[in-house]
Amino acid sequence: MDQSKTTLHHCKFEVPEIIFGRGLLNQIGSCARRLGGHKVFLVSDQGLFSAGWVDRALKSIMEAGLEVIYFDHITPNPKDVEVEEGALEYIRQGCDVIVGLGGGSAMDAAKGIAILVSNGGRIRDYVGSDRIIRPLPPLVLCPTTCGTGSDVSQFAIINDTERRCKLTIMSRCVAPDISLTDPDTLETLPDEYVCTTATDALSHAMEAFFSVASTSLTDVHAIKALRLVSASLVNAVRERTPGDLENLARASLHAGMAFSNSLLGIVHALAHPIGGLYDANHGSINAVLLPEVIKYDIPVVTEKLPELAWGLGHRTEVGGSEASEVVQEVLDTMLDAAGAPRSLKSLGVKRQDLPDLARRALDDVCIVTSPRQADERDLLSILEKAY
Amino acid sequence: MDQSKTTLHHCKFEVPEIIFGRGLLNQIGSCARRLGGHKVFLVSDQGLFSAGWVDRALKSIMEAGLEVIYFDHITPNPKDVEVEEGALEYIRQGCDVIVGLGGGSAMDAAKGIAILVSNGGRIRDYVGSDRIIRPLPPLVLCPTTCGTGSDVSQFAIINDTERRCKLTIMSRCVAPDISLTDPDTLETLPDEYVCTTATDALSHAMEAFFSVASTSLTDVHAIKALRLVSASLVNAVRERTPGDLENLARASLHAGMAFSNSLLGIVHALAHPIGGLYDANHGSINAVLLPEVIKYDIPVVTEKLPELAWGLGHRTEVGGSEASEVVQEVLDTMLDAAGAPRSLKSLGVKRQDLPDLARRALDDVCIVTSPRQADERDLLSILEKAY
Structure with a gap:
């Protein structure tokens, strides 16, 4: 199915009282x-x-x-x-x-x-x-x-x-x-969770940005989260510098403010049944699914790609198919450099479960705001590519 | 006095439930x-x-x-x-x-x-x-x-x-x-208020962005407000196109979310006593003061100028003194093109009141978050330049 959904013109935005700072x-x-x-x-x-x-x-x-x-x-x-x-x-x-x-x-x-x-x-x-x-x-x-x-x-x-x-x-x-x-708490976060939780924030920001319920109020936070993740993910994973860890904590907050109001998409609609069936790490599942879902979404979100490329740290203005390539390339490079898992198989997912997982994703509330209306076959195809 | 204040590292962010849309x-x-x-x-x-x-x-x-x-x-x-x-x-x-x-x-x-x-x-x-x-x-x-x-x-x-x-x-x-x-309500806003209220939003966004209490949570909204104002102010004033008016309503919202949490600066500290003494239009006073206050602030906010230039619609990356020139130029051009008033005199302010206005501004709560600590003489000098 190829049609894009209509973007919402009304917006609601609600966030709790927020307090952020070391100590x-x-x-x-x-x-x-x-x-x-x-x-x-x-x-x-x-x-x-x-x-x-x-x-x-x-x-x-x-x-x-x-x-x-x-x-x-x-x-x-x-x-x-x-x-x-x-x-x-x-x-x-x-x-x-x-x-x-x-x-x-x-x-x-x-x-x-x-x-x-x-x-x-x-x-x-x-x-x-x-x-x-x-x-x-x-x-x-x-x-x-x-x-x-x-x-x-x-x-x-x-x-x-x-x-x-x-x-x-x-x-x-x-x-x-x-x-x-309190970003100080990240000092004791085990190494493997820096990457897996930051890729969760990354997928929140990207899905929020593509969501049909996204608005200027959520987009500014999604883009800020992407800027922070792209600037600090690799360094935080490799060096654990306090400044980069704090940037990731801040990215998580911005991404949360975005997706809580714009909701999510196919990455999370698929990640939930996978997490339910295998008790696997949520951020790792997202890291594996994200590039495939972005590739699937791109044809219906072309007008948002130049801003996304900018958010991902690309500093020259790009448009059209060039923006699409930049987005996919930057994302791939970043996930590789951070050592994120890159296949469902490596997470213990069994190939024979894929059709059932695709079916279950259709019932997840996150699918509602996907920019592209996916049916079971589309979802299965994404899972197979990510396998 | 020339020292810059230290930027705050802790942040608090609180906004009401927000609903925005035509009808x-x-x-x-x-x-x-x-x-x-x-x-x-x-x-x-x-x-x-x-x-x-x-x-x-x-x-x-x-x-x-x-x-x-x-x-x-x-x-x-x-x-x-x-x-x-x-x-x-x-x-x-x-x-x-x-x-x-x-x-x-x-x-x-x-x-x-x-x-x-x-x-x-x-x-x-x-x-x-x-x-x-x-x-x-x-x-x-x-x-x-x-x-x-x-x-x-x-x-x-x-x-x-x-x-x-x-x-x-x-x-x-x-x-x-x-x-x-409901941006539909702008349809009946008298012509002169389009410019004067949008320049109020413009000054909210710029003062919020320079404020010592600004954070990444407020900056994203300040910059979004500036992007919307710079894209739509002149068109909205001249043509009253519904899309541009809606952009200005949205800019006002973003600027409000920014300044409510980062607070303001010298423009508002001075505008309040002027508005109190003359019952003059608040947005017009801000439009007159803003360029002079920005000029005064610039030496202590140089690291924020490239992003500000980008927010004001400048699409090439600039740094240092070039960014400072771009910011001042774009602001001047925009205010002129929108037909904003450009002198305190034209608003009915009397020259002999300036010293008293400068003194009163020191007591306004908005002065606390100014990026540059101004004394009475600094404030008087700004008023004289804006006269």
């Missing part, structure tokens, strides 16, 4: 108190505990005069059962504000817990768009990777362990009240 | 209802009433099942006495949500009324930064010019009629809950 993790407590909390439910993970960041957060919360319950029964690609356990614990302990500290997993788990404590039921009841009825408890999210964007986004992604799929929940309710980034 | 004025009612309102206090002016937009707003509010009280006892550069009258009327009528529809005057009056109904006292009690204690009633602001940015900003500017000065009130509380722009 600002010590404001967690005052943020939670400012939102009216007395007893904090802190969701984080064991890696951050070992790195000392959880202690920093606990100290800040207690110094703000609040009580705190610490919860870390979560795993990468957070599971429905973990979220349900967290919600029970929140209620049992009488908490009244949630803080999520970590990567996408800790933050999405915090969102899932927030959904259940005020809306009840099971997390799969809220799959899709705007299924949440009651307002969530106050929520502060503190990202510690360079990619997820969950700290500003209207998305929560939770794994359904029974059906082995990702549940994509989209609602303005799940955006937090405050997004607080 | 969306009919969502005023549902916005007010969504914020929990039952009886709307609608603040607008007689020009918008004659143009039919007030009727559209009233219809939307009534169709949403809400009651409404209409208030239009306001004048350009809204006065303390008007705001106090509005607050009394709001309380007498038992309203519970405020909608401001108009230019900066109607929206700032709506903000002033909101401050008084929940905090009491007189409007001058809230001058300066963060003096408001109690939360305001829900607030929806709908701009109908291409410049003020009041619909997203944390500022309210009210004239003190006794002391003949502008009161600058800055607080995160005065940003509305929802900013709703």
Whole structure:
């Protein structure tokens, strides 16, 4: 199918209060108190505990005069059962504000817990768009990777362990009240996550920029994210220079502000079922799919390519087919230089699962804003090329 | 004094929910209802009433099942006495949500009324930064010019009629809950206001970009605003093409998102006392001051000039003194082509008042974020050059 969808002319733009800066993790407590909390439910993970960041957060919360319950029964690609356990614990302990500290997993788990404590039921009841009825408890999210964007986004992604799929929940309710980034936390991020989370930010920015729901309000953030990633990804991966890591944290924030409002596209519509089936790393899946999806999208987004080429660091004005080549070349070179995985096979995806994955992607909410209307055959073809 | 101030490394970014699009004025009612309102206090002016937009707003509010009280006892550069009258009327009528529809005057009056109904006292009690204690009633602001940015900003500017000065009130509380722009309303904007309000947006964007509190989050919006103004100002003034007018409305929004978070500088610090003393048009004052202030700022913001030149539509990469020349030239050419006033004298400012105006500007909150620390003599020199 080849027709392009019509671009939307109306726009809505909503972002939480944003706080960004080195050393600002010590404001967690005052943020939670400012939102009216007395007893904090802190969701984080064991890696951050070992790195000392959880202690920093606990100290800040207690110094703000609040009580705190610490919860870390979560795993990468957070599971429905973990979220349900967290919600029970929140209620049992009488908490009244949630803080999520970590990567996408800790933050999405915090969102899932927030959904259940005020809306009840099971997390799969809220799959899709705007299924949440009651307002969530106050929520502060503190990202510690360079990619997820969950700290500003209207998305929560939770794994359904029974059906082995990702549940994509989209609602303005799940955006937090405050997004607080302290780029110092990237110092202890394991090497492999610098690349995989930054390529997640990269795919957020590119899909947001191509989305049919993109507007000038989201485009400026998407392009800024691309400029920061293209300037700092390779250096951050190879040298771990604090300035480059901070740029990636900032890129993640800009990309999050873009995609939360313009939504995403085929990369994420495919990445969700793959992540659900294999429990594979989300950023790695995106890095593999992105070049193929961009190639597929390009014929219907030609007028946006010159700005995209500029965003990717190409400093001479280009147009038409030249812009298309520049975009694909720069992207390929960058992913190679950063050591990103380049095939689905290398991620453990089985070839016989591809048709099922293509089918499942059609049900993901992210496909709705793809600039090019893909059918099952198109999606399968993208998967095969990325295999 | 020549030293540059240090740029801030921490950033905070907060914007209201934003809705933008042609024909969306009919969502005023549902916005007010969504914020929990039952009886709307609608603040607008007689020009918008004659143009039919007030009727559209009233219809939307009534169709949403809400009651409404209409208030239009306001004048350009809204006065303390008007705001106090509005607050009394709001309380007498038992309203519970405020909608401001108009230019900066109607929206700032709506903000002033909101401050008084929940905090009491007189409007001058809230001058300066963060003096408001109690939360305001829900607030929806709908701009109908291409410049003020009041619909997203944390500022309210009210004239003190006794002391003949502008009161600058800055607080995160005065940003509305929802900013709703329907660019169709620009169709009936009188000719002279296209230029004067767009030059207000232009000065917001440039001052926000140079501000010591600017960050990547505000810079992307400042630059986008400049791109839109430089692409559409002259055409919008001369031809009133709907596309160019919409671009200016969008520029105003982007510039507002930038300056509300990065704050402003000397142009506004000087424009406020001038507007207070002469009741002159705010955008015209800015248009006159802007080139002189930019010239004054340039030595301490050299590293930002290449991006600024690009934002102003210059498509070849330039650096150093060349960028400085390009910026000044493009700005001068654009203001001339748009027919903006070019001297304080032409606005009715008296030469003997200049020393007093320079002194008053030192007390304005906008001076705090100027990239170059100006003393009274510097400010007087700028005023004399702009005379």
